[in-house]
Amino acid sequence: MNIYIYIEGAGDEDDIELLPRPRQGFRSGIISGKETTTGLRLGFRKFFQELYDIAGEKIKIFTVMCGSRRDAYEDFKTALESQPEAFNVLLIDAESPVDSTVTPWEHLRNRTEDHPWILDAVNFEDEQCHLMVQTMEAWFIADIDALREFYGEGFREDGILQGMAGYHSVETVSKATLKVWLEAATRHTGKGKYHKTKHAPKLLELLDVDTVRQASPYCDRLFTTLTATMATSAS
Structure with a gap:
């Protein structure tokens, strides 16, 4: 099984190869792809080291920097169609307070600032949407x-x-x-x-x-979800 984590944030040239397909019809203000500055991918790769260690050789984890939050969402949706056998995850900033009574998908749909592009985020698994609350x-x-x-x-x-x-x-x-x-x-x-x-x-x-997981329940949720997913895959 492969795990792909589509993340809001600037990338570098290595991320281009991991994107599910070329962008269609729009470009965000945040570049994904070759830049004059180092992207966030290597930082996230180090932050997720525990998950890579658990994955071992049987499970492949890919962290993909996508650019803006809309870009990340579009790439996530594309991945659901182009690589349905993989476990595809969206990781973006919450941008605002998160009500504990709603799911991450509901939080995003409730944000008028993210309309209209997020409104079709229905019938997706809750475990595939994760938030950096309220921001990284x-x-x-x-x-x-x-x-x-x-x-x-x-x-x-x-x-x-x-x-x-x-x-x-x-x-x-x-x-x-x-x-x-x-x-x-x-x-x-x-x-x-x-x-x-x-x-x-x-x-x-x-x-x-x-330390971060203890302070941030939503960060802990991400690690817990991916660890459980890998355990289920291995069983």
């Missing part, structure tokens, strides 16, 4: 040690720690607030203030997965 940066603030290691001297974590005192989970912090916290904490470092394209790939590599 929530995973970064879950692991202050990784941030400190990457940014080094000048990194000021106090603002993040004080801010988190008002939240019960990293997943309840808004996208805008996460950006403000990260930029303030990194402004005086040698690498400069947080820049997603430049810094996120390496930060993903440094994250301690167990």
Whole structure:
């Protein structure tokens, strides 16, 4: 069995080969494919190392950076048709608070900002839709040690720690607030203030997965789902 994870975010030239087919009729503002900057794929590959270890040689896992959230969704849908024998997964930012009473697909369909392209997301398996809640940066603030290691001297974590005192989970912090916290904490470092394209790939590599999973239930859900899928396939 093959597992394909179609992820919202910038890619590199290696991702082109993994896309199920060329894009049709539209291009997003986020490029998937050859870029002047390093894509996120290698960062996610390192972050998912535990899953690759479980997969071993019998199961192949492919992480595919697709560009915008709409691009990722379109590639996911195409994969359902072109490679139905694989376990195809969509992984995108939630972008807004997630109500625990609705499924990830319902959350996306309820977002007017994602209309009209998401409205046909019906009759898909819940296990195939996963959210970075509310955005990938929530995973970064879950692991202050990784941030400190990457940014080094000048990194000021106090603002993040004080801010988190008002939240019960990293997943309840808004996208805008996460950006403000990260930029303030990194402004005086040698690498400069947080820049997603430049810094996120390496930060993903440094994250301690167990720490992030404990802080982010939706991240834990992704790992749990894929681990269970591989166990079922092997039985």
